[in-house]
Amino acid sequence: MKIVVCIKQVPETNDVKIDPVTHNLDRRGLAGVMNPFDKNAIELALTLKDSRDDVQVALLTMGPDDYAESLREGMAMGADEGYLLSDRAFAGADTLATGYVIAQALKKIGDADLILFGRQAVDADTGQVGPIVAEFLHQPQITYAASLRLSGANEVTAERLLEDTKQTLVAQLPAVVSVRSELNTPRYPTPRNIQLSFAKPLTVWHHDDLDLDDSRLGQAGSPTIVTKVYAPEPVKRELTPLTGTPSDAASQLITALKNRQLI
Numbered sequence: 001m002k003i004v005v006c007i008k009q010v011p012e013t014n015d016v017k018i019d020p021v022t023h024n025l026d027r028r029g030l031a032g033v034m035n036p037f038d039k040n041a042i043e044l045a046l047t048l049k050d051s052r053d054d055v056q057v058a059l060l061t062m063g064p065d066d067y068a069e070s071l072r073e074g075m076a077m078g079a080d081e082g083y084l085l086s087d088r089a090f091a092g093a094d095t096l097a098t099g100y101v102i103a104q105a106l107k108k109i110g111d112a113d114l115i116l117f118g119r120q121a122v123d124a125d126t127g128q129v130g131p132i133v134a135e136f137l138h139q140p141q142i143t144y145a146a147s148l149r150l151s152g153a154n155e156v157t158a159e160r161l162l163e164d165t166k167q168t169l170v171a172q173l174p175a176v177v178s179v180r181s182e183l184n185t186p187r188y189p190t191p192r193n194i195q196l197s198f199a200k201p202l203t204v205w206h207h208d209d210l211d212l213d214d215s216r217l218g219q220a221g222s223p224t225i226v227t228k229v230y231a232p233e234p235v236k237r238e239l240t241p242l243t244g245t246p247s248d249a250a251s252q253l254i255t256a257l258k259n260r261q262l263i
Contacts, residue, residue, distance in 0.1 A: 001055045003045040004112040005079065006102055006133070007038040009063055009070040010123040034070040037118025039077075039186035041179050044148060045116055046078045046187065056080050058109065062090055062101055068202060075197035076189035082200070083109065087207040092219030095124075099132030100216045106137060108210060114156065117178040119144060127178065134176035141176040142169050146183055 009032040042059070049055040059074045061067050062085040071082030085105055093101070106112055115137075117130035127143070134141035142148075146161035151170065160167040161180055171177075189197070207217075215221055240256065242249035257263045 001048075001052065001113045002058065002111055003048065003055060003114045003116060004058045004060055004106060004109060005038070005041045005045050005074070005116045006129070007042070007059055007061045007070055007074060007118070008035045008121045008123075009033065009061065009067045010035045010121055032066065032069065034073055035118055035121045035123075037120060037122070037179075037181060038074075039118070040181050040183050041116040041118050042074050042077055042079060043184045043186040044179055045114075047184065048114075048150065049078065058083060058112075060102065060105060060109070061085070062093075062098060062105075065204075068204075071202055072197050073189065075200045075202075076194040077187055078193060080200060082202045084202065084204045085210075086204055089207045089214070089217050092222065093217065094219075094222035094224035095126055095128040096132060096224070097217060097219075097222045099129045099136060100221075101210070101212065102129065103133045103136035104210045104212055105205060106133065108205070113173045115139070115174070115176045117176070119178050119180050130176055130178040137174075137176065139174050139176050140171040141178075142171055143178045145177050145179045148177060148179065148183070 012033045042057075045055075045057045049057050057079040059071050059079050059082040061071060061083070065084070065086055067086070068082070068084055071084060075082055083105060085101055090097075090101055106115060115133065117133075120127035121129075131141055131143060142156075142158045142160060144160050144162060145158040146166075148156055148158040151157035154173045155170055156173065156175060156177070157168065157170050158177060160169055161182060240252075242252050244252075254263070
């Protein structure tokens with residue numbers, strides 16, 4: 001059984017800046033870390049690997065060469081190999097262009113039974129790439145999985161946790177699943193596994209290594225256009241203190257709510 005976990009490296013700061021020309025995140029000079037939600041996806045893959053002898057776990061990411069650090073971290077957790085998609089032609093991609101390149105890479109890796117994503121990346125918070133990849137691959141997808149188990153030779157059962165309800169879904173493999181942080185607690189790499197991770201294969205693919213339509217790459221191939229980025233103006237509201245006894249204050253509050261037609 002082959003599991004591919006798609007991960008992303010995100011800035012190690014909340015103080016991100018916007019490029020005034022491209023309106024994309026300006027990552028220059030910012031240290032990167034693995035997206036925290038992706039560690040839950042890796043942990044799920046490794047838990048399945050621990051339960052079976054035939055499971056192989058690969059990691060896949062798209063970005064500059066230094067994104068290899070996150071792949072090495074995932075391999076130190078226990079993944080078997082990593083794939084880095086690195087080319088200037090991929091730069092500035094929105095979620096659709098990113099999902100396209102990742103899907104093409106997954107086709108080249110081939111025979112993935114289960115493709116896992118974290119629920120979303122903490123820098124953009126869209127949660128779109130996993131579902132986009134599932135559409136490109138024409139595979140069933142489950143999002144926001146809070147639990148997942150292999151329930152048959154070629155199927156998984158997941159509990160999908162939404163804001164006000166839970167769903168239990170069964171999907172035939174191969175399938176794409178994005179997971180929530182409630183799923184598990186990611187393991188820490190041991191010193192021994194950190195050492196072993198540098199002996200594991202890390203494959204770097206550039207533009208010419210994949211079967212790609214150039215019109216769907218990078219910023220030029222991204223249908224999402226950011227026209228303006230700005231901080232919202234602070235809104236000042238007048239505060240009316242409630243005075244007197246608790247009964248007086250309650251009466252003033254009810255009168256104020258009635259005057260605003262809130263009750």
